[in-house]
Amino acid sequence: MTTTAATPAPASRNWLRDSVIGLMWRSPQGRVGLIILLTMFFLGLFAPLITPYDPSVGAFATNLPPGAGHPLGTTALGQDIFAQLLYGARLTLLIGLASGAISTLIGTTMGLTAAYFGGRIGAVINLITNVVLVVPGLPMLIVVSAFLRGTGVLSIILVIALTGWPWGARVLRSQALTLRERDFVHAATMSGESHVRIVFKEMLPNLAGIIAANFFSTALYAVLSEASLSFLGIGDVSKVTWGTMLYWAQAKQALLQGSWWWVAAPGLGIALLGTAFALLNFGIDEISNPKSGHRTKAPKALDPVDGTPVNGNGALLSITNLNAGYSTPEGNVRAVRDVTLDIAPGEFVGLAGESGCGKSTLAFAATRLLESPGVVFSGQSRLNGKDLLRMNAEELRQIRWKEYSLVFQASMNVLNPVIKIREQVYDAMQAHGVKDAATLDRRARELFELVGIRESYLDAYPHQLSGGMKQRVVIAIALALEPKLVVMDEPTTALDVVVQRQILQEINDVRRRLNISIIFITHDLSLLVEMSDRMAIMYAGEIVELASADDIYMRPKHPYTQKLMTAFPPLSGDRERREGIPGRPPSLSLELSGCPFFDRCSLRIEGKCDTQKPALVQVEVGHQVACFLHSGAVDAGKTLNPDLGVNA
């Protein structure tokens, strides 16, 4: 297999990218923050080289306005404000960074311990965290510092750190709790690794982003607290920090004297430093926390298509040359490659393939539900002759659910947790013109009966239902307006086998009664063989075989399909050893010049399959396959414009 993609970046560069500094640099906000912070750091470090003056010695005329010799003027005590600002950066930064570091250390330790051990230790730590969290910060600082009066910078750092940690502890705990449930941590626990090792080797690296974000937000808190305390004269006002500069300006009534620059300069410094910390926090959070997301609303419509629409074959849904995928900073991922597929009215079409082969992306792209960073690059998807990919938002809103609906893969979280199920059944109908209360109620009851849930659950909240019941609710909602097409993305994977069968039976009955077309996505092949009229086998973003379920099961033609069929147990017959398919599918960010299955294929033809791409062509009535073993047809290379999918 040859690729036209750029060679992968060397490991060292990746390491840098993934490190915390990489995290800071990757977002524009973080970059600005880092530049401000470093500038201040070096200004403070090289202060003696930049200014000849001593910041605490009042050697000049008092209250000079900014001008030659004194770029920021002088104080009422005759000190050079510019020199104070430069030297003040040292302690200000030290206090901010040191308090931030200590407080992050405490918060991380507390949060991780609470999450990792849970139980009684967790409960005690939670209690301590909550108590410190609600104790008011500044008054507490003032009172404590009043008792520590005159003890200097170190006690200020400690006091700030000791009041600033609980928020971070809380955030970290909840993140660590979800992490703890992940497979790799379970695996480590099972393999008998020590607690310390699991926490430091397995969990901590995954929390680096959050810890870093937390550090910068506490540093911001520390800088502002120091400014406030110093301004009130608490702490050591003989030391030069931006906070104590504000204190002296106030004490010497700088504003009444008209020396506004004396107040403006250190305050602006603090605000900028604080902004730098906040930007770093913000930037890291945006990148390391997927929840803060980059998703936008309904993806943009494609430009009007050139050429004449190809339709008229009586299909309900007609997908033509669809290219879709994801846009990432590393380049485009082409998860769906030049797919053409027709769905007839009332037809049950199964989409199968290994995970990551583009099944879901295809379904979402074709129904215009692919959310950013997902992108549809080109193609058509015509429902009843109208191209979904070129509708405006309002046209789309109107036909959604009325003409087609979806059952999502993760139905656990598709119901709004804070409103009643009744409202969520109603609003789909209300949005499409059903307004009458009696009709709504009758229809809701009908639907619930249809999927076998008691009516009383209409007035429940989602969390009161089991997973299976939620799934049924979602299916009921999907059928509410009797759409002609329902896309089901692994609708039953999360359910136990008995419930699964029951639901599938119901879906099938409803479909036959109402003549609904169904696109059914799953990697459970035996299920598909049993239910489908036709099946499409996807591999690396392409449909490699398309035929009736019978043909796919009894007479698979593509080597990949053949392998798949032996990898899954048959519906009946003897148990025998199943073999998986060795190797992995190619990365979807690569452009391939040959057959995508080449690497793993035991029947490959060297020199042909790796240089030419087999076209998906009909080799028997109703049986299409893309393989040189069955047809010599070459995909003439519907190559996309080179900026797609290539790591530039």
Next chain:
Amino acid sequence: MIYILKRLGLLLFTLWIAATFNFILPRLVPGDPVGAMMARYQGQMTPEAAEALKKAYGLDNLGSPLQEYFHYLVNILHGDFGRSVSHFPSPVSEVIGNAAPWTIGLIGVTTILSFLIGSLLGLFSAWRKGTFIADILPPLALFINAMPYFWFAQLLVYFFALKRDWFPLSGNLDAFVGDAWTPKWIASMLQHALLPGLTIVVTAAGGWLITMRNNVMSVLSEDYLAFARAKGLSEGRILNRYVLKNAMLPSLTAFGMALGFVVGGAILVETVFSYPGLGFYLYTAVNALDYPLMQAIFLMIATSVLVANFIVDLLYAVIDPRVRDGKAR
């Protein structure tokens, strides 16, 4: 119900911690606090004041620390915080009683205002992400949030009270303004409240903006939102019932906290404007080593924060069905 009891338990426990902390702290100061204060006032302190102080600290009967502690707890339960040193012979409770309405009025109103303004802008900034105004808001908010707010207050004073005398420099009312709640009194009150109020609204709104924006962004990436879109619901309905209802929840916690902090006042704003609220008195108490007043205000702030938190927890149970059933949070 169990949820409420748990929260109530935490409230009482935390209150007790705060009170105990308040008891221990003065005792940690090298030497005894009364001695320190006597030294500071260098004979200016009247014998009565010294006596009152000793009494306030339970130093007059010199029981065991444990006895002192229980004596202290009983006293604060009766609302008896002793007499203020800096406002001698006024009882601490009277000083607080005079200051509290000003703080609660000024800081309370502005806290609510800044919460509403900031949250609305945050919602806008997340919902319309990608448009120029929506994208310029977060960095602006970060900067505003990072300003020392007393510094912003000073700039306001300089430009609007010193350079042009549009507003008074300090205080809460003009002298000789007459009876309360007359039009003249109200006008004077508003004029004095405007600059400190503006300081709080502007500087706090930045934080609310960021909080709300983050909440909305995280709701926007939830599966139930994709589902709502797939259902073809109108944007208005999605915004109202799906986004706002979920995004509001975390903001509410923070808002409850902020309401609790109202009693503590924006210490530095009150200080810059010499606005005679609790924050200002806390500051003067610290400077005057008026331990009884300091402790009482601190305890009051802690109490109000805790109670506000408790109320938010109850409210949470009303809004979020999961919390009501003890399944989340």
